[in-house]
Amino acid sequence: MLRQPKTHQTGEGVKLALYIETTLADTKWTDLSGINNGYLLRGIVGNRPTYTMNSGQISRVFNSLVSKAGPDPKQNSGHSTRIGAAQDWLDSGVSIG
Secondary structure (H helix, E strand, O other): OEOOOOOOOOOOOEOOOOOHHHHHHHHHHHHHHOOOOOOOOOOEEOOEEOOOOOHHHHHHHHHHHHHHHOOOHHHOOHHHHHHHHHHHHHHOOOOOO
């Protein structure tokens, strides 16, 4: 459930379908972390998850993942993933609407 997407401001939220791989990764993460409510993505201080992630933590995690994949993290940002996904969708024939 996406509680308040940008395009749906009434606060009712929107249910989203996930790929099976995403669902399996989510289940593994929640089992290992002990998270059973609240935010799925959280920061980690020491060896314990915090309740939320701040923008600095998100940036460090993203840059770490980009570095492991090979590209220069200075040439990428969190916004790069949104742009890439949109380009992939258009290339595969998904309409803008």
